[in-house]
Amino acid sequence: MIFKYLNHLKLILFIYFFLINSAYSEVLKSIQINGNDRISNKTIEMFGNIEVGDNVNSVDLNDILKKIYETNFFENVSVNLDKNILTINVIEYPIIQNINYNGIKANKIKDVVFNNLKLKPRSSFVKIFLQNDKKKIENSLKELGYYFSKVDVDLINLEDNKVDITYNVELGKKAKIKKISFIGNKIYKDKKLKRLIVSEEYKFWKIISGKKYLNQSLINFDERLLKNFYLNKGFFKANIKSSFAKLVDEDEFELIFNIDANKKFYFNNLSLKLPDDFEEDNFSNLFKLFKELNGEVYSINKVDDILEEIDKVTLLEQFESISANVVETLEDDKINLLFTIEKTKRQVVEKINIFGNNVTRENVIRNQFEFDEGDPFNEILRKKTINNVKNLRFFKSVDSEVVEGNDPNSKIINISVEEKPTGEIAAGAGIGTNGGSVMFSVKENNYLGKGIQLKTSALIREDSVKGIFQVNNPNFNNSDKAVNFNLESSETNRLANFGYKTTKTGFSFGTNFEFYDDLNLGLGNSNYYEKMVTDSSASERQKKQEGNYWDSFLNIDFDYDKRNQKFQTTEGYRSQYFISVPIVSKTNSLSNTYNYQYYSELYEGNVSNISLYMKSINSLSNDDVKLSERIFIPSNRLRGFESGKVGPKDGNDFVGGNYATAINFSSTIPQLFENSQSIDILFFVDAANLWGVDYDNSLNDSSKIRSSIGLGVDWLTPIGPLNFSFAETLSKADTDVTQSFSFNLGTTF
Structure with a gap:
């Protein structure tokens, strides 16, 4: 009975408000506008969306007032309805x-x-x-x-x-960063944290870098870099409490980051909640990943891997209208993750608007989209699209908004970007026991707004000079394949130590793309004109190689990368294989290179690395490999020996070999200099061999294992990073030249 009375009451109230509203509405017979000079009456009527004959009430008057104000043409607006005449008084802005x-x-x-x-x-x-x-x-x-x-x-x-x-x-003077400090429960040394951020301390010789000046955008970016670093190290509750600049001189600041890492967390129970009609068998790889991660240190990158796997399965099974979210619950130092996949109402993307791209062309941004107009709306793909646009690094900020479309089952996506400078100028210098070097480069990452990368660089060493111009399109024709083109010229003068000098000019082009998960495939072609000269100190066999060469090679590169992060890696491995096959060549030299690196944290604060290096070069037509193509052991793979002075000799000259191999182990020792914020110590063991002399069988091929053991010091000095090592030779060939101490000091300008 009570419900019957309530229904009657609702009807009475509706009729009452309808009559009240009708009583205060009037039919417009005339519109009078006062105070307008530049803006015509008709335009103002259009702004207010009114015309003679309209039925207008008090609500409509407020709406008219609001619409006219929103045009930003008027400083003051008033409206009045009296005896069917609407009067609009305006004061125009200047x-x-x-x-x-x-x-x-x-x-x-x-x-x-x-x-x-x-x-x-x-x-x-x-x-x-x-x-x-x-x-x-x-x-x-x-x-x-x-x-x-x-x-x-x-x-x-x-x-x-x-x-x-x-x-x-x-303008005044630019604010310089005199010092960068990290305070609080930061766990890691300042040296490590400084290498993570973009801002850098001011030095008088840094005449090119703009990162030495106080810049709020860079500071905000630094905070994000630090936050992500701690999240990937398991510090789920890490908090960059504040970053502030303290004036320490007339135009110099100390940039201070206050960090609270909190405790380290570990993955515990990872589970997946699916809609009833989803098959769990489709997510078998995901459940396998859950088991592997149980008990491992928490990492935001691992969470991203899980979400990526969810994306693949749901899209592969064509579950288009879904959303995925993760709920995190904490138990002491354990973290439980519940990933929930939910079906959503099927809606279509009606339109995608892009705002703020004054430089970057719209197709460059759209190439990063995971969907297009007319496709089903998918929240997972929307988030992935925004991340793709951010990863271009062309924009200071990227924001998105989803609004209802004209149809009830459609969505409009508005993406707003703010451009930022995309050019870079860099210069640097280094000096060490193996000589000095100077580098200069100019780079544009978004040429003409087309997303094309241009780079010109020069590198000068004691015995060589090299210049290169590079063009790279990271997403050619929206194919998800990078296309590159390089022009290169170099001169290497080894007359003093090896009896020859070579000049090399040419070009190369190729493509690189993800062939399978984490497996990149590179295909390319390189073409070089080379001129080689020898002096009187060269052997007769070496002098026979003097002349001009034209070589064309097919290059194939396989790169399987499973590292947890590309910079300052602490876990995972990387396996690379490169082969260079001659197409047109006098010597028909075939080159093979394999490199494997494995990283692990053996205990808290430690990073250990073991690596394997193998390389060979031989002529398919049984000719002699050119002197410039012969192999030398890289100095960082055989410490304790002088660079370039290991392996086969021809008279007094070290001529390199046809084969090389090296195995290396290194492990940091955080307990040493534990309180020093700028020094790290590592222990290393190196072993290598370099052998083979194809151009003269009478020469000793010097096949012998060389090995060393020692300590390395990584010191972040006020000038720049200083690395030096103390090595004790364990085994060597009689002709090898040892070097118990080596160092390298670098800086940027």
Whole structure:
């Protein structure tokens, strides 16, 4: 009975409000607009979406007022409805005639600071927009390092309700980073953390790098890098509490990161919740991964691997309209993960809008999409798409918004990006027991907004100089395959030690793509013109190789990478095989190279590595391999021996071999210099062999295992990283030249 009375009450209330609403509505007979000068009556009527004959009530009046205000053409608006006449009174904003910028001469700074401001010439002058633009200019200057800059605005009122705006900018000195510090429960040494972040300390010789200046965007990026590092090390509750700059001199700051790592967590129970009609057998690889991870140190990369596996299965089985999420629960130092897959209402992507890409072409961004207009909407693919766009590293920020489409079962996706500079200039120098080197490079990562990478670099060593120009398209024709082209010229002068000099000029091109999970395949072709000369110190056999050569090779590269991270790897392995097959060549030299590296943490704070290196080069036509193609053991694979002075000799010259192999073991010792923030110690054992002389059977091929044991020191000095080693030779050939101490010091400009 009570429900019957409630229904009657609802009906009475509905009729009451309907009558009240109707009582206050009127049919427009006339529209009067006052105060407008530039904006016509018809335009204002269009803004308010009104016309004579409309039925208007109080709610409609509020809506009209709101719509006219939202045009930003009017400083004040009022509406009044009386006796079927709608009166609209407006006060127009002034029009901006000119905007002037004073105080900044460099166009590259102007483009960054004054780009994307709200106010433009011939637009309405809105005071709040002026305040926002001024704040944006100040923030842009700070991002460029001008923390001491001042911005003043002059506003000149002109006739006909017009204004001129002048921004007066006083740049001041750039804010330098004198020191970078890490405080709190940070677990790791400053040396390790400094290598993770982008910001760097100011040194007077760093004349090129812009990372030595205080930059809020870089600091925010540094925080994300540190956060991800700790998450991958198992510190699930790691917190970068704050990062702030403390003024220590007139224009110098100390950049301080306050870190609380908290305790380390381990994977415990990992489970998957599926819809009733999903087959668990389809997720067998995922359940296998769950078992492997149980008891392992927590890592956000491992969680991403799980989500990636879920994506593959659900998309392969064409479960298009789904969402996936993970719920984390903590038990002491254990973490349980519940991955839930849910079906969602089938909806279609009606449209994808991209905003803010003033430089980057739209097709470059769309090439990163996992779906297109007309495809079923999938939340997993949307998140993956946003991550793909972020990974381009062309944008300061990438945001997305999903709104309802025109159809009830459709979605519109709005993606907003903010461009950032994509060019890089780098220079560096190094000196050590094996000689010195100087490097310079210029790189553009988004040429003409097409996503194409250009790089020009030069490397000068004591006995060689090399220049190279590289073009790389990481996603050629939306194929997920990288295409590259290189021009190269080099000269190697080994007359003093090896009796020959060679100049080499040529080009190469190729492609690289993911052939299978974590397996990259590279295919390419290299073509070089080489001129070789010898001097009187060379042997007769060596002198016979003097002349000009044209070589063309087919290059095939297999790279299987299962490392937990590409930089400062602590777990996993990488297996690489490279073969170079002659197509056109005088000597028809076939080269094979294999490299394997395995990483593991034997105990807390330790990183151990074992690696295997093998290389061979031989002529398919039984000719002699060129002197410039012969193999030498890399100095970092055989410490305790002088670089280039191991293996076969021809007279007084070390001529290299046809075969090389090396096995290396190294392990850090965190207990030594535990309180030092800039020094790490490692223990190493090296063993290698270099043998084979195809051009003269009478020479000793010097096939003998060389080995050494020692300690290495990695020291982050104020100048740059300094590495030196103390090695004791365990075995060697009689002709080998040993070197118990070696060092290398590098820096950047």
